[in-house]
Amino acid sequence: MRSEHPVSEDVIERNASIRLLGEAECRTEDGTVTRITDARVATLLAMVALEGGIPRTRAADLFWPQSGSTARTNLRVLLHRIQKTFDLKLFTSGDVIELSPHITVDLHAPDSRWVQGCLESGPLGLRLLSSLELPEGLTEAGAWLAAARGQVEQRLTRSLIAWFERAGEAGDLSQAMALAEVLIGLNPLSEVGYQELMKALVAKGDRSAALAVFERCRKELHEQLGTHPSRTTVELHRQILRSRAEGQTDAAAARLVQREAEIEQITSAISRRRIVIVEGPSGMGKSALLRHVANERGDIYWRITEHDSARPFATFHRAAVHLIERARARPDHNPDDLAVAERFLERLGPSAARDSRDSRDNLTPGSTRSLVQSAIDIIQLTKPGRNFAIMVDDLHLCDDESLEVLSTMITDSGELMPWCDFVLAYRPMRARRRVRALCEKLAASGRLKLVQPAALTAASVHRMLAEDGMPLPAPLVDEAVRLSGGTPAILMGLLQACHDHGGLDGMPTPAMRSMLLQRLNSCSSTAEGVARLASVAGASFSVRMASDITGLSSWRVAEKWNELLLAGVFDAKGFAVPLLETVVYESVPETVRQFMHGEVAAVLERHGATAGELAHHWRMASDMTRAAAYERKLAGQPGSVPETPGPGDGSTLG
Template sequence: MSHDSPVPEDIVERSASLRLLGEAECRCDDGTVTRITDARVATLLAMVALEGGMPRTRAADLFWPQSGSNARTNLRVLLHRTQKTFDLKLFTSGDVIELAPHIRVDVQAPDHQLVMSCLSAGAAGLRLLSSLELPEGLTEAAHWLAAARNQMEQRLTRSLIAWFERAGEAVDLSQAMALAEALISLNPLSEVGYQELMKALVAKGDRSAALAVFERCRKELQEHLGTHPSRTTVELHRQILRSRAEGQQLAAVGRLIQRETEIEQITQAISRRRVVIVEGPSGMGKSSLLRHVAQERGDLYWRITEQDSSRPFASLHRITLHLMERLRAQPGQPAENLAKAERFLEQLDPAHSREMASPASTRSLLESAIHIIELSRPERSTAVLVDDLHLCDDESLDVLSALVTESAALMPWCDFVLAYRPMRARRRLRALCEKLAASGRLKLVQPAALTVASVQRMLNEDGSTLAPKLVEDAVRLSGGTPAILMGLLQACQDQGSLVGVPTPAMRSLLLQRLGSCSSTAEGVARLASVAGGSFSVRMASDITGLSSWRVAEKWNELLLAGVFDAKGFAFPLLETVVYESVPETVRQFMHGEVAAVLERHGATPAELAHHWRMAADMARAADYERRLTAGDASPAS
């Protein structure tokens, strides 16, 4: 049997590392890095690395199945050209293709190294030959590559789960959150990643973000499998709710920045007997604002939780328990008052929920609620501030709506301030707002985004030495969203830069906004993140098949959720998070769809080169890049 010609003498034997996970590349020990752009070469390297030596005849048949006797020649030319390009001996000589002994490959690394790679690249960055696809007609090789990618994802999943099992409680929280997100990215229908992320967020003290992760899990399972989270995940969720409820009333009021206008609006509206509605998307500081006002005025603040939407009258039942504690704490409180409160609690028991559904029963509950609030209020006019009203169960909301709308007549000594997220408001809550607006009693307060000037003033008061440029970047990236901006400023303080953001906690908080929208609106947002500055209503209509009117409707939905503004994404970090939430394979396909539409609409070569490259269509990308190099920046026709 004849052997292929030996490797030319000018190709040296030197050590190098092959990266096949993510963007394929060859990195020599002298620092030289060369991308591997030929899908045949990259796939052959993966085959030999994962399965060992391969006969040359077998390789030739795999990659040139229709070439007959020319297949072996094609293989020889390809291997020779590749090694000349890298100036490196990659393969041994002989009838069996094997990697040269001085070549190291990332797919052969031990599991713990792969886990650590997830911290820097993320799970999406560890997809086998992520941006390469084999030419059409190589059916057997394509099937092998698909199976190998699946096996690598399974290996990564097993490795990550094993890491969490070994880590136990002595775990670095930042690492745990990053690896849990990687696990979710690999398998969004497995609950282990969600569970570990919830645990890490709770350990960090961010219960709200942990609850948002549960909602992500629940929504994913419902939409794709039609099932609910397992008993383990549900119990973890309940534990978080219990711990959040226990600490809720003792929570310290955080420092307020640039909220003088909103505080003035609320206090003036209360003095004029108007009902205040504070609305805004997650992270805008509604809770801090309400707690501050309640503390300054000595009023009652109550925050509704996810747990309160679980059964009829759950919200009313829990706030009544709290009012009873206030009653017991008041010296000289008559026993009959406590007895009335106990009877009210009995009415709210789930066993009586059907009996209490009639209008007459609602009236009875209303009168009892008024009595309890009056007993527990201070010796003056007061206000009740209810936070996260969008989580209230419908039955409690009916009673609360009657309290609010009739408070001028029934409770002249009590005013109301209600806060909620617009996109999570159900029909009953929207009806309440409409009724208040029609009566002229509604005062709408929308917390404003923080400005560079107000943040800089706060930092100066604290004696901070952060560079003004970092502060400006943090405000721009976050759009002035307080919850996100404070995290960015902390990152600047800790490491002197914004490297490593968004953190998993920020990502979870921002995805709450997208998660409150319909699946169609989510799709429009994800398309916009891929299209970037090229996005338009016309493009969305062409790609999704929706009418321009329907796309505009979804845009408005995203605007209400705080995902979009009038021009596109509300702020850059939100666009980044939405883009990264799109699985890499889907993202690649979407870039191709965007590029095809842009070609029809006449986009610039720079736009088209970018999108075709991100779609892994290197030939089309190269064509537009040549036009740019030649100085032709005119739109494609």
């Protein structure tokens, strides 16, 4: 078959590479890059690349199914337009459309190049035709594109798993964490990505972040499938718990910055026999604060773990074992007292918990008092020759049965154990109403001292860097403080990146993402949805918008807003941490994001909004026709500049 539109030989012979993973584009050998914005053209290229060729009749029927005899004509026009646009011949002539020999396509690259692409541009950079969707009515072509995207994701998943198998323990940790996050994003219900991310975080020394990844996995499987993590994942979780417990006693106190006021509040409250509650979201430095005070005063520090919520009395049992071992290490210990305590332990062990099918119902006032007295007896085994305090960290992870005993003991501690004070730290979570009930009871009695660690200020950080002899450019430090919202755990990571790489490129790291998402993951699924909508809407977000899009009443939206406030996701003005807004936005799948931008734009049109807002959201929804209309309107306004509300722009909630 002859070519209906002959081209010059220099056009035919020019080499070019086609990118179909991510944003579709054509790059010629002279460096010229042309975006491929026509979904039909991009899909045709993908078909030819993946199938090795496609008959012209099939291509015409796929892309113009209702056109009948004019479909072939439409195809010829399209092919001629492609040739004219790119100034080269992409396809061979003939009844079967094939790629010209001088054309290369990224789909044919080796697996190692795909993995490298993940590191360079993330998972969205390897989604087939990421920003393009075929017009409605092209049912068969749309089905092919969806299936092809699935095949690309499967190949990418296999490539990543093979990378982890080859790398083993010797792999680069930063790369391992980034690629594990890609695996999770590709299939949130597959445990392989979670397992690899947990391993990498442990190897980096961040066991807390590794445990948070397990919680992400457990929550995802429970909410989506109603199942639990596999034995392999659970065993990995247990190994991390054991290693963290072993390392806690030898861990050096973390460097504290801008915590003089909080330390004074805690020590002063203890001297006045107040019960201290340290409250704050993940990353605010509660654990470091408690460890520091405990080390300075010679008190007992105890951290509850995620595993302690697995069965009734798990927290009580593990804490009792720890205290008995401390008592045994004392040269003046009484073997008879230890024997009594160990017999009591048998009542709290895993086998005893299995025998009691509903331990909470069996906790009568009398049995609770008996357990409280046994706990006091065990604590007395380690009592020094002075008053001291027990500092309990991560109280929100305590099982309900142990929490009930602890609450009774703390409430009556003034009478039962006047020689012991308590400092408790917890993360506000929707499911821990018993913890909040304890706080309310202590507040009503006048014995509560609430301490909320403050966000770090730029002045404190500059002072710390000067003391450490690690000067950094002031604008860079200020930007790190702004992005982190003054959250110590995130801010220190950003400062380290500034020191190591001279900037904040590549932030946030996978570990930071995990820590930030802990805040969101502690909320209900409805509250998560509100937060994701806020990240998409940006500065355009409002309670009315959330109510219109979600179908919730304004009262319910306000309730979920308050839940997000408690979890440290929101503050009074917007996202509490600007970096968190970015992480939440990027956690929304791209196709869902496009749909949400369209929903936001539709609501804004009904209620009135600036042309810049509407142009931005319609553009992000891939509705270029509507976006162009508002951009023309915006261009006609004197002195106007396009508005692009979105993640990181300081959205205002109201």
